[in-house]
Amino acid sequence: MTRESAETKGRRYLIEGRLVVEFIDAERIVASCRGSGAIYQCGYARGGWYCDCPVKGRCSHLHALQSVTVSPPQRRMGLGPAWAGQHWRPLPVSASAPEAVSK
Numbered sequence: 001m002t003r004e005s006a007e008t009k010g011r012r013y014l015i016e017g018r019l020v021v022e023f024i025d026a027e028r029i030v031a032s033c034r035g036s037g038a039i040y041q042c043g044y045a046r047g048g049w050y051c052d053c054p055v056k057g058r059c060s061h062l063h064a065l066q067s068v069t070v071s072p073p074q075r076r077m078g079l080g081p082a083w084a085g086q087h088w089r090p091l092p093v094s095a096s097a098p099e100a101v102s103k
């Protein structure tokens with residue numbers, strides 16, 4: 001029996017809908033992930049990733065979470081208003097608000 005790597009397992013958790021992102025803002029991510037037999041709380045807070053499962057280091061739950069989120073310093077660049085001058089400009093269409101311009 002081959003052992004599934006944390007990365008493969010994390011991807012499977014995403015496919016199976018086991019990861020739930022419960023809260024997210026510029027500084028914090030709160031999520032839960034249903035692993036083998038238990039639901040683990042994982043996320044990002046105070047500058048670091050965490051997970052309450054017994055695995056040390058980057059576990060499958062964090063692999064899953066990090067596939068759909070990035071840590072705030074990178075994420076903030078895409079947020080718009082606060083960074084508008086540096087990274088982001090609204091399209092020069094006077095009639096539409098930036099929120100109306102969807103990708």
Ligand SMILES: [Zn+2]
Nearest residue numbers: 051053059061
């Ligand atoms: Zn974990």
